[in-house]
Amino acid sequence: MRRPQQASMNHDVDVPPDRHYDEARHLWAQHDASTGNVRVGIDAIALESLGDLAYVALHEVGTAVTRGDTVGSLEAAKMTTTVVAPVSGTVIARNDAAMTDPSTINQEPYGAGWLVEIAPSNWEQDAADLISGEAIAPWVVAELERLRPEDRAS
Amino acid sequence: MPWRLIEDDGVDAAAGLAADELLAQRLGAGTSPPTLRLYTYRPHSALAGRFQNVDNEINVAQCDAHGIEVNRRPTGGGAILMGPDQLGIALTMRGRGDGQLAKPRTLMQRFSAGIVQGLGMLGITASFRGKNDVEVDGRKIAGLGVYRDPSGGLLYHASLLVDLDVALMAQVLRMPFVDLDDRELAMLATRTTSVRAGLHRAVSVAEVRARMAAGFKSAFAVQLEGGELYSDEKAGVAALVDTKYGTRAWVHQDTTVExxxxxxxxxxxxxxxxxxxxxxxxxxxxxxxxxxxxxxxxxxxxxxxxxxxxxxxxxxxxxxxxxxxxxxxxxxxxxxxxxxxxxxxxxxxxxxxxxxxxxxxxxxx
Missing domain, CATH: 3.30.390.50 (CO dehydrogenase flavoprotein, C-terminal domain)
Known part of the structure; x- marks a missing residue:
């Protein structure tokens, strides 16, 4: 588990501690111990920066991905970017409802706004590269301190 | 590090868009330098936004009849018509320590500074407004977009109206509202302006291009070195045309958003x-x-x-x-x-x- 430098635990963004986070791309990965599968979505910090999503496209079920591969793309305020797999494996489900109405992702990023589900090929190894547990809160504070000043200065 | 400046005219849509994406990809990978491309498309090219349904935005039959190339940008926003009098501006650079997350508006505003300064050098007072437009007296003169490649490279795109063929645009791009009266159609034409309209003279695209280069040089405090695509970049562009921008699957893809x-x-x-x-x-x-x-x-x-x-x-x-x-x-x-x-x-x-x-x-x- 990655452990960033400790910082204040007070923040106003919802980043639930029950899942792992890709620290660079601000995606969450929630491992279901009963199925072994990993559900993936965008965290609230990323959505605060991106704003309202207009479009989301996700790769088809059956696509094999390596951690870092593109599994989709999205558009917010005329900026397009890619969604990158936080774990390696095979896409076994995608959220077609979120593709039809991307506002679901803004409204419920950790619930109905999930993106894809991946059957991981090496969860333990990938999880070690993700933020989780006690490391989440200080990471969130550090990210907000890093990102919000730039916005205020613009 | 100096930026490379590439100037082109009559660029084929698929090759032009492929070059923009490739340069962003390679910049993120560290194999290409920051590059400012100032180019015009061959007459004419109708370009949909990344996620738009082409048939809803572009009259493809009219395009076929007039030999107008249809393609899809990697950047978002609405459909545009590009030709010899619309200057394409593509800048590839890294984010400023912002990882994946600078706000789109922040990025667009940063990019717009080069265009605003270039227009200022021409004698046009412009400003960034809203989320992604450069405007003159409330009228849009350039639309902006950003694509963030998985490699971390950023592609900034803009179309600057040196002039605008309103009649051709009306034939080729589908209007969202079609039963407008004459007054409303006339008013729609006032939503945009152009460099020539702003200066009331027949300024050349070459002059506008030179001012844009100077504007970016000033706004970003960089040196520009004239150049062209490297041979391996040209090969990469050709490959990206073959696998993406030259394919019907890319141009005519459907989106699930209705x-x-x-x-x-x-x-x-x-x-x-x-x-x-x-x-x-x-x-x-x-x-x-x-x-x-x-x-x-x-x-x-x-x-x-x-x-x-x-x-x-x-x-x-x-x-x-x-x-x-x-x-x-x-x-x-x-x-x-x-x-x-x-x-x-x-x-x-x-x-x-x-x-x-x-x-x-x-x-x-």
């Missing part, structure tokens, strides 16, 4: 508000406002500009209309009634297929 239109009319003490909305899923693509009580056309233009590519949620609309009303204190329209009317139109659009205001022969549901 295009819809709606309309609403509200009678108030000071007059009637009538408006139509064109939506992409939950997002307002365009709003057309009719009303005999607006004091100034500029207020309507500003209102429509603020609502372009805007969330359709009522709270977001309310915030934007409140800001608009503060910017136009002379307007007597009741903001509550205006917000209600927009919401009604949005709700109607939610239950209507694309083209509910389109005549049957032009419908593309």
């Amino acid at each position: 295009d819809t239109t709606g309309g609403a009319r509200t009678r108030t003490a000071s007059g009637a508000i009538e408006l139509r909305v064109a939506m992409a899923g939950p997002t307002l693509k365009a709003v057309h406002v009719r009303g005999d009580f607006f004091a100034a056309d500029a207020a309507i233009i500003d209102l429509e500009a603020r609502l372009r590519w805007h969330p359709g949620a009522r709270d977001k609309i309310t915030a934007t209309i409140t800001e608009w009303a503060q910017a136009h204190p002379a307007e007597s329209v009741a903001t509550d009634a205006l917000i209600d009317t927009i919401e009604k139109a949005v709700r109607q659009a939610s239950g209507e297929p694309y083209g509910c205001f389109v005549t049957p022969e032009q419908s593309h549901a």
Whole structure:
């Protein structure tokens, strides 16, 4: 588990501690111990920066991905970017409802706004590269301190 | 590190777009330098936004008849028509320590500084406004977009109107609202302006290009070194044309977000508000406002500009209309009634297929 430098635990963004986070791309990965599968979505910090999503496209079920591969793309305020797999494996489900109405992702990023589900090929190894547990809160504070000043200065 | 400056004319759409994406990809990977491309497309190219349904935005039959190339940008936003009098500006660079997360508006504003300074050198006072436009006296002169490659490279895109063939654009690009009267059509033409219109002289594209280069050099405090694509970049562009930009799967891909239109009319003490909305899923693509009580056309233009590519949620609309009303204190329209009317139109659009205001022969549901 990655452990960033400790910082204040007070923040106003919802980043639930029950899942792992890709620290660079601000995606969450929630491992279901009963199925072994990993559900993936965008965290609230990323959505605060991106704003309202207009479009989301996700790769088809059956696509094999390596951690870092593109599994989709999205558009917010005329900026397009890619969604990158936080774990390696095979896409076994995608959220077609979120593709039809991307506002679901803004409204419920950790619930109905999930993106894809991946059957991981090496969860333990990938999880070690993700933020989780006690490391989440200080990471969130550090990210907000890093990102919000730039916005205020613009 | 100096930036590479590449100048081209008559660029093929697929190759031009492939080069832009490839340079962003390679910049992120550290194999290409930051590059500013100032180029024109061959006459003409109709380019849809990354996620748009081409058939809803572009009259492909007209394009085929006129030899106009149709393609899809990697960047977002609406469809545009590019040719010898529209300068394409593509800049690839890294984010400024912002990882994956700088806000789109922040990135667009940073990019716009080069265009604004270049226009200033030409004698045109322009400014960045809204989310992603460069405007002159409230009229759009350049539209901006950003693509973030998985490698971390950023591609900034802009189309700068040196001039605009309104008649050709009307033939090739589908209007979201087609049953407009002459006055409304004339007013639509005032939504945009061009370098030549701003300067009242026949300025050449070459002169505009030179000023844009100087504008970016000044705004970003960099040196520009003239160059061209490296041989391995040319090979990469050709490969990307073969696998992506030259394929029907890329150009004519479908999106799951449905295009819809709606309309609403509200009678108030000071007059009637009538408006139509064109939506992409939950997002307002365009709003057309009719009303005999607006004091100034500029207020309507500003209102429509603020609502372009805007969330359709009522709270977001309310915030934007409140800001608009503060910017136009002379307007007597009741903001509550205006917000209600927009919401009604949005709700109607939610239950209507694309083209509910389109005549049957032009419908593309």
